[in-house]
Amino acid sequence: MERDIHSHSTTHSVCTNTHDTLPQTAVPADLNPEDASVIRNILANEDFYARLGVDRNATTQQIRRAYLRRSKFSVCLSTAYTTLSEPLNRRQYDLFGRAVDGSEHTFADALQKVFDEFMEGQYDTLMALVDQIQSLNPELHINKEGARFVLSSMREFCLWSGKCWGAAKFELIYLYEIHLDIQALSYFDFKGRLMKTAALSKGLITLMAKMVPAGNLIMEESLPTIERVEMYMFNL
Incomplete structure (x- = not known):
């Protein structure tokens, strides 16, 4: 008591x-x-x-x-x-004015995890998905090493694209602004159009000069063609 x-x-x-x-x-x-x-x-x-x-x-x-x-x-x-305490939820709330549904949040987290693993060069989750597809469709005869090669090539392409965008985004914005300036010029403004066209050509040359070194590889040599993808992915 x-x-x-x-x-x-x-x-x-x-x-x-x-x-x-x-x-x-x-x-x-x-x-x-x-x-x-x-x-x-x-x-x-x-x-x-x-x-x-x-x-x-x-x-x-x-x-x-x-x-x-x-x-x-x-x-x-x-x-x-x-x-508001979760950055992902906060961004969605700021964009759409509503809270994140629990199922949406869980699914988004799962996708983010798979993407992070993919960009880090870890393909275990995606390879498990490939195994599941093969078990459901045995007639496909998917080659695991070929599938891993395709995933690796896709990752290289993503990294290449990211490097190119990081190096060339300002040039692309500059070219877009020049394009808008040309559209705004009078049809009879020959001098203005000539100057803007010259600036546009110079911007394109600068863009190409930055894109190739930024990627540190050439797309045609690094990415498999459709035939190579089929050869590696399937036992054709």
């Missing part, structure tokens, strides 16, 4: 201390008056019945309903935090 009294006293003390440390401005000013009143009532009352807004003779069902009604505030706050 004394233990129960001591436990209740400790719980009451913890709740009281928690309440004492809460700032008076904890309730946002932009809430509607009814919601603000409910939150103030929850923060101000130490009595559990008062916090839930039920009488002392309330049934268990009434207590449960009262809790569900008032728990919406904590649920909304939790949803806001979990959305």
Whole structure:
């Protein structure tokens, strides 16, 4: 009995201390008056019945309903935090104005993991998918080494494309701006068109000069042709 009294006293003390440390401005000013009143009532009352807004003779069902009604505030706050604290969820919320659905988030995480492994040169997950396809379609006769070679070639292409884009993106933007300038010129502005065309040619030469060294390889030699892909992927 004394233990129960001591436990209740400790719980009451913890709740009281928690309440004492809460700032008076904890309730946002932009809430509607009814919601603000409910939150103030929850923060101000130490009595559990008062916090839930039920009488002392309330049934268990009434207590449960009262809790569900008032728990919406904590649920909304939790949803806001979990959305904005995750960079991926936050970007989607900023773009589309809604929280990420759990299934979408899980699927996006799985795809991101596979892509990260692929870019790191680890093909275990994708090769497991190839094995699954082969088991479901035995008539394909997929060659594992050929499939791995194709994945490696695709990775090299992605890396090559990334290097080229990083090196040439400013030149591409510059060329696009010149293109817009040419469209804006009068048809009879021969001098202006000649100067812009010369600038466009110079930009194209600069672009080609940057793209080839940036990739450190030539696409025609590094990427397999369709026939080579078929030869490596399938036993033809």
